[in-house]
Amino acid sequence: MSLGRTFEDDVSIVLAGEAGQGIQTIEMILSRILKRSGLNVFGTKEYMSRVRGGTNATEIRVASEPVSAFVKRIDIFIPLDEKATSHVKRRLTDQTLIVCDSGTIHPDREALDVPFSKLALEIGGELFANMIAAGFLTGLLNIKIEIINEAIQYFFGKKAADVIEKNYKAAKQGFDLGREACSKHNIACTVKRNPEVKNDMLVNGHEAVALGAAAGGCNFLASYPMSPSTGVLTFLAKHAAEFGIVVEQAEDEIAAINMGLGSWYAGGRAMVTTSGGGFALMVEGLSLAGAIESPMVIHLAQRPGPATGLPTRTEQGDLEFALHAGHGEFPRVILTPGTLQDAFFCASHAFYLADKYQVPVFILTDQYLLDSYYNLKEFSPMPPKPKNYFVQTEQAYQRYAPAHDGISPRGIPGFGQGIVCVDSDEHDAGGYITEDMEVRTAMVRKRLKKMELLTGEILEPEIHRADEEYKKLVVGWGSTHPLICEALKRKKTRDTAYLYFPQVYPFPPGLARYFQKAREVISVENNATGQLAKLIRRETGFEVHRKVLKFNGLPFSVEELVEQI
Amino acid sequence: MAKTPFDLECDMAWCPGCGNFGILNTLKEVLNDLKPDPEKLVFVSGIGQAAKAPQYLKCHYFNGLHGRALPPAVAMKASNRELTVIVESGDGDMYGEGGNHFLHTIRRNPDITNIVHNNMVYGLTKGQASPTSERGFKTPVQVEGVILEPFNPLAVAIALDASFVARVFIGFRDHAKEILKKAILHKGYALVDIFQPCVTFNKINTYAWFREHTYLLDASHDPKDRPQAFRKAIETEKMPLGIFYLREDKPVFEEQIPAYKEDPTPLWKREVRAEAIARRIQKLKT
Numbered sequence: 001m002s003l004g005r006t007f008e009d010d011v012s013i014v015l016a017g018e019a020g021q022g023i024q025t026i027e028m029i030l031s032r033i034l035k036r037s038g039l040n041v042f043g044t045k046e047y048m049s050r051v052r053g054g055t056n057a058t059e060i061r062v063a064s065e066p067v068s069a070f071v072k073r074i075d076i077f078i079p080l081d082e083k084a085t086s087h088v089k090r091r092l093t094d095q096t097l098i099v100c101d102s103g104t105i106h107p108d109r110e111a112l113d114v115p116f117s118k119l120a121l122e123i124g125g126e127l128f129a130n131m132i133a134a135g136f137l138t139g140l141l142n143i144k145i146e147i148i149n150e151a152i153q154y155f156f157g158k159k160a161a162d163v164i165e166k167n168y169k170a171a172k173q174g175f176d177l178g179r180e181a182c183s184k185h186n187i188a189c190t191v192k193r194n195p196e197v198k199n200d201m202l203v204n205g206h207e208a209v210a211l212g213a214a215a216g217g218c219n220f221l222a223s224y225p226m227s228p229s230t231g232v233l234t235f236l237a238k239h240a241a242e243f244g245i246v247v248e249q250a251e252d253e254i255a256a257i258n259m260g261l262g263s264w265y266a267g268g269r270a271m272v273t274t275s276g277g278g279f280a281l282m283v284e285g286l287s288l289a290g291a292i293e294s295p296m297v298i299h300l301a302q303r304p305g306p307a308t309g310l311p312t313r314t315e316q317g318d319l320e321f322a323l324h325a326g327h328g329e330f331p332r333v334i335l336t337p338g339t340l341q342d343a344f345f346c347a348s349h350a351f352y353l354a355d356k357y358q359v360p361v362f363i364l365t366d367q368y369l370l371d372s373y374y375n376l377k378e379f380s381p382m383p384p385k386p387k388n389y390f391v392q393t394e395q396a397y398q399r400y401a402p403a404h405d406g407i408s409p410r411g412i413p414g415f416g417q418g419i420v421c422v423d424s425d426e427h428d429a430g431g432y433i434t435e436d437m438e439v440r441t442a443m444v445r446k447r448l449k450k451m452e453l454l455t456g457e458i459l460e461p462e463i464h465r466a467d468e469e470y471k472k473l474v475v476g477w478g479s480t481h482p483l484i485c486e487a488l489k490r491k492k493t494r495d496t497a498y499l500y501f502p503q504v505y506p507f508p509p510g511l512a513r514y515f516q517k518a519r520e521v522i523s524v525e526n527n528a529t530g531q532l533a534k535l536i537r538r539e540t541g542f543e544v545h546r547k548v549l550k551f552n553g554l555p556f557s558v559e560e561l562v563e564q565i
Numbered sequence: 566m567a568k569t570p571f572d573l574e575c576d577m578a579w580c581p582g583c584g585n586f587g588i589l590n591t592l593k594e595v596l597n598d599l600k601p602d603p604e605k606l607v608f609v610s611g612i613g614q615a616a617k618a619p620q621y622l623k624c625h626y627f628n629g630l631h632g633r634a635l636p637p638a639v640a641m642k643a644s645n646r647e648l649t650v651i652v653e654s655g656d657g658d659m660y661g662e663g664g665n666h667f668l669h670t671i672r673r674n675p676d677i678t679n680i681v682h683n684n685m686v687y688g689l690t691k692g693q694a695s696p697t698s699e700r701g702f703k704t705p706v707q708v709e710g711v712i713l714e715p716f717n718p719l720a721v722a723i724a725l726d727a728s729f730v731a732r733v734f735i736g737f738r739d740h741a742k743e744i745l746k747k748a749i750l751h752k753g754y755a756l757v758d759i760f761q762p763c764v765t766f767n768k769i770n771t772y773a774w775f776r777e778h779t780y781l782l783d784a785s786h787d788p789k790d791r792p793q794a795f796r797k798a799i800e801t802e803k804m805p806l807g808i809f810y811l812r813e814d815k816p817v818f819e820e821q822i823p824a825y826k827e828d829p830t831p832l833w834k835r836e837v838r839a840e841a842i843a844r845r846i847q848k849l850k851t
Contacts, residue, residue, distance in 0.1 A: 154851070201849035211846060217837045219824070220644055222636075241823035242841045246643050246832065248822075251669035255636040258629060262609070262637025265627050267833025268644035288630050379846065386837050412833055413625040414605045414645055423620070423628040424612070432575070433620060433628075 003097060003112060004186035009064045011191060012071050013137065016057040016087055017080025019050055022130040027058050029134045033151050034062055035202050035375050037143045038193035042067040044372040046554060049227070049311040055087040062141065064192035068339065068374045068482040072557035076140070078133060079105050097187070099136065101129075112181055119173055128170040135171035139178020141189045148175060200377050205370035206231025208340040209299055209363060211379070212347025213271050214243050217355075217386030218297070220270035222248045222259035224278055227311050228367035229301035232273040253278040257285030257296070264294050265422060267390060267412040269351055271297040276305045276318050283325045286360055290330025292422040293400070293408065293447060295354035295361075298322075299347070302366040304553050313553030314367035316478055316526040319535065322362045323505055329444065331451040333361040334505040335459065338481025340376055342502050343369065346459075348383040353457060355389045357450050358410055364504075366526065368555040369479035393418030398429040402442070406449035451506060458508045464488070465497035473518035474565055475544065477501040477532050480524050480556060487561035496565065504532065507539040515542045522565060524548045526555060566590050569597040573623045579614060584761025584772075587735040588682060589618050592653075595745045601649045608651050609638040611663060613689050614763075615655030615682030632662025635670040635679070642675045643819045645831035650677040651749065657687050660696040660716045667718075671725040671754055673818040678748050678755045681718065684763040685770045692766035702769060718758050719798035723791065723810045728753035730794065730810040734760040734775050737806065744808060753815050760806075782807030 013030075015023045027043060034041040042061040048054035059074075061067045074091045078099045085092070085107055092098075098111035103118060114136055120129035131152075138148045148171045156164050181187060203211075210232045213221075223233045233247070240247040246268070250256035253274055260270035274282065279300050289296040300322055304315035322334050333353050335346040343365060350361040393411035397418020400408050408429075411420045421431030426443060428434040464485065472495060476484045481500050488498055499514055515521055523533040523544045530547040537543055548564045550556050571593045579585045596606070608619035612631035619626035629637055638652045659667055659681045670679070685702070687693040693706045696716035703710045722730045729751040733741035741759065748755035760775050782805045787793060794810035819825065828835075 199850050201846065203849050207849065211842060214842050215837070215839070219832045219835060219837075220640065222640065239841075239845060241826055242838070242845070244824050244828070244835055244838050244841075246822050246824045248640075248643065250636065251665050254633065255666055255669070258633040258636035259640035261629070262627065262640030263644040263832070265637065266607075266641040266644040266648060267831060268640070269832070270640070284630055285633070288633075292627075292629075382843075385839065388833065390833065413607050413641075413648055414831065415833065417604065419603075419623065420625050421628075422626070424630055425628065431626075433578075433617070 002185070003110060005095070005097065006188040006190060007075060007141070008190050009192070010067065011062045011075045011141070011189065012073050013060045013062065013076040013078070014057055014074045014088060014091070015078045015080065016055055016084035018053050019048065019056050020052045021080050022127065023056060023058050023080065025130045026134050027060060029131070029151050029155060030137055031060060031202060031373065032154070033134070033138055033143060033147050034060070035200060036150065036198055037147050038195050038197045039191055040064065040066045040194070040197055040375055041202070042069070042372070042374040044070050044368065044555070047312050055083050057088055062191055066375065067486070068372070069486045069558050070368070070372075070483065070555050072559045076137070079107070081105065112185070114177055120170065123170050123173070124166050128166060131167050131170035132174035135174025136178040138171070139175040140182060140187065141191070142182065145172065145175050197375055200375035202373060202375050203340055204231075204373035205340060205343055205365060206235055208343040209347045209365060209370070210235040212344035213297065213299070213351065214245065215344070215383050216348030216351030217269045218271050218351060219244055220246045220260065220263040220268040221273065222250045222256040222270065223273045224250050224253045224256055226275045226278045228303055228370050229273040229275045229278070229299060231370055232299055253281035254285065257282040257298075258288070260296055261285060261289055261292070261294050264296065265412065265420070267388070267415065269355065269386070271299060273299040273301065275301050275303050276321065277308065279318070279321070279325070287326035287328055287330070288424050289360045290326060290328060290332070290447065291424045293358040294422070295358055297350045297354050297361050297363070299363045299365065301370055302364065304551065310553040312367065314479070314526060314555050315551060315553065316366055316480070316531070317528070317551070319364065319477070319504060319531040322364055323535070330447050331357070331359050331454060332505065333359060333454060333503070334364055335362060335503050336364045336478040337502055338369070338476070338478050338500060340374065341379060344379045345383070346502065351386060353454070357454055358407060359450055359454070364478060366479050368526070390415065392416040393420065399431045400427060400429045400443065400446070402429065402446065406446060406453055408446070455506050455509065458506055459503040461508055461511070462500045462502070463497060463514060464500065466494040470497040470517060471495040471519045472497070472565070473514060473521045474498040474524055475501070475521060475532060475536070476524045477504055480526060483556050483558055483561055484524055484565075486558045487565055490558065490562050491565070501532065504535060507535065511540060512542070515540070520545045522546045522548055524556070524561065524565065527551055566594070569593045570603065571596050571622045571624060573621055575621055577621055578617055580765045582764040583614070584684060584735045584763070585615060585618060585682060587738065588759055588761060589621055591735065591738055591742050591745065592618070593622065595742055595749065599746060599749060605647055606649045606651070607641055608653055609634050609641065610652065611654040611658035613655040613658045615653065616658055618653050632658050633666065634658065635663060635666040638677050639670055639673060639675045639818070642677050643822060645833065646819050646825070646829055647831055649749070651680065652677060653680045654682070655688070656681060656683040656685065656695045656697045660718055664696070668721070668725065671722055671727045674728055674754045674815050675818040676752050676754070678751075678757070680745070681756070681758045682761050683758050684761045684767055686763045686767040688763050688766055699769070717798060718756065719809055720795060722756050723795050723798055726812065727756055727810065728812040728815045729755035729808070731756065731808045732758040732760065732804070732806050734779050734806055736772050736775055737781070740781060740806065747808065753812070753817050779804050779806050781805070782809070
């Protein structure tokens with residue numbers, strides 16, 4: 001078959017190679033170039049839990065319309081080592097254009113041969129191969145050379161003049177080869193540009209959560225590094241001085257959440273960022289937040305378990321864990337954003353809810369959401385200026401005094417004359433240990449009453465439908481959201497509606513009206529047991545008819561969902 | 566004992582004759598002398614008989630989880646540098662369940678005081694071995710006697726270059742009082758391990774036993790001399806009391822935090838840095 005083809009509207013480019021080969025460099029430069037040239041861009045990666053070797057793959061989608069979902073299809077494939085092709089072989093089709101260096105890689109079919117290594121060595125070293133590849137793709141996609149030069153200036157501007165010069169040269173060589181391949185093999189790219197995209201943000205999930213938290217007034221972050229939650233920690237650590245956030249790497253997750261509680265007690269606004277195993281260690285601290293009625297924000301970035309599981313991969317396996325974690329009965333909120341906009345919003349909203357209602361609030365994300373990025377016009381709306389809900393105390397202040405609205409005003413040390421006593425033991429209004437059973441009963445009721453108050457704050461599920469009437473109803477939560485949306489759009493059926501849950505707890509009331517309309521209700525979840533489906537049954541008695549589940553460590557692809565919904 | 570502003574009328578859960586009473590009363594006297602701003606004085610404790618002490622003081626307190634007194638205390642000081650933070654807990658809480666936090670809090674060197682009631686036994690859970698129980702100590706769990714090496718908090722603290730390391734015996738009230746005062750005034754992490762008898766569950770390490778097995782460090786001990794401090798810490802026949810080790814030049818944790826570089830204002834008084842966040846978002850558009 002010929003190599004000639006036209007890339008229309010939506011191109012999926014996949015780069016695969018060993019960890020440490022520089023895929024990230026190409027991705028970083030290329031995604032910026034694409035956006036700056038007015039192309040919509042989406043990227044996501046799947047990678048192994050190793051610093052060197054293995055096979056990692058990055059997908060970059062370039063499209064006429066905004067895109068935010070992973071597709072299985074590969075239009076342009078760039079293997080960087082021999083193993084890469086077999087790693088993605090199920091995704092390759094006759095239509096896939098393979099671009100590789102025949103000096104090192106030998107695909108079993110016709111491919112565009114670009115001598116990346118040889119050219120890189122001529123310029124000054126293997127490392128320049130990445131820039132040649134970025135330049136090549138820029139040429140292949142018919143993007144102006146000026147934009148790649150601007151990107152080099154942006155990323156390498158502070159480096160030595162000869163380094164910049166060599167990068168220009170590498171990019172130019174790649175670019176020329178890309179243009180040459182287009183004319184020689186009759187390859188064209190007609191993806192539409194939109195000048196407005198140029199000024200969009202290019203943002204990933206880690207940044208969305210971190211910036212949302214900061215905008216929500218987060219000023220204290222204690223955490224222990226754990227994939228895939230660490231990006232939030234490193235981003236806020238990098239900007240700690242600028243944002244005025246105290247960032248501490250705790251000795252363990254137990255310390256992290258207890259630090260968080262100490263900070264809230266002293267008037268800070270704290271968050272922890274962790275994944276399942278780390279959160280397991282925080283569970284007693286979560287219960288303490290319940291007991292002392294402390295606000296707490298927990299970013300729980302899911303990855304496949306049990307135990308260490310698949311450290312760098314994705315799953316929606318911890319909804320029930322977040323729901324049931326912690327001994328004793330106390331209220332909590334679980335937010336489940338599915339888009340970067342929602343991740344930003346939920347992170348800031350979590351601080352509002354936690355502070356106002358003195359409860360722990362979860363932001364439940366996963367590796368796929370966090371490691372994905374795309375262009376987005378704005379975070380909109382920006383949250384209002386965060387308000388602190390603590391009060392100035394008077395001499396007779398009692399931390400757990402009964403309050404007409406069920407929320408005892410929260411004092412902090414250093415602000416007022418009262419003393420603020422909090423105790424993990426059951427306590428009386430003043431915070432002192434008690435075993436008085438009437439007080440105990442009243443305290444449990446007081447804490448649980450907040451659950452009722454929180455129902456007034458629920459983020460309603462979003463119904464997406466073509467028509468008022470429908471036969472099928474898909475339900476989903478979190479990161480599957482854009483995948484389901486795109487799958488339904490592709491199916492072009494008007495008889496399927498979709499209900500997206502950006503919050504699963506407290507569970508939104510009044511959903512029977514949606515379920516009753518549908519002949520079939522299908523839950524789509526990136527886990528093995530259908531945890532949202534189980535929650536729906538628990539909360540409404542309604543049994544979801546069919547579950548579409550995936551739990552091999554990868555997100556669904558749009559194609560899989562088109563097939564399975 | 567004279568009245569202090571820290572007195573609180575309350576029902577106490579300690580056994581008559583418990584060493585905890587002596588510690589509580591000494592602390593009240595120390596506070597009465599030092600007169601810290603009561604609005605900014607916070608006690609933090611874990612769980613155990615010793616950890617109940619803040620319940621019996623009129624003060625702000627955070628009585629958290631077993632073993633977890635230090636992390637919230639560090640965070641409080643890092644959230645509001647104006648607070649005086651005193652952590653008070655027992656040997657099981659601090660050296661057993663909370664051992665990891667003990668190590669890493671010393672490494673941080675926050676300006677907090679860590680008072681550990683050390684009675685070499687578990688009181689609240691009724692008489693099992695504590696990390697500081699001596700070999701051979703028989704309990705309902707260690708029925709043939711403890712076979713583990715006792716944890717040596719002073720040697721560990723000195724090994725980690727803690728900035729203030731002391732031990733006292735509550736039977737020597739004036740000495741204890743003097744050292745507790747110095748510990749609270751010390752800028753940086755201060756450990757005061759307090760020998761106290763448990764009159765109910767420890768029939769070996771009694772008031773008389775501690776008198777017999779301890780001695781006061783005298784002027785010949787130089788607390789700035791780390792090897793000497795370490796040698797003193799590993800004496801176990803007769804155990805020294807006093808300030809073993811002192812470093813006054815160590816940078817304090819919370820003062821090195823980037824968020825305080827230009828502004829020592831406590832977090833609760835700060836506004837969100839909306840402009841800096843907006844700038845960062847803008848940057849994502851370039």
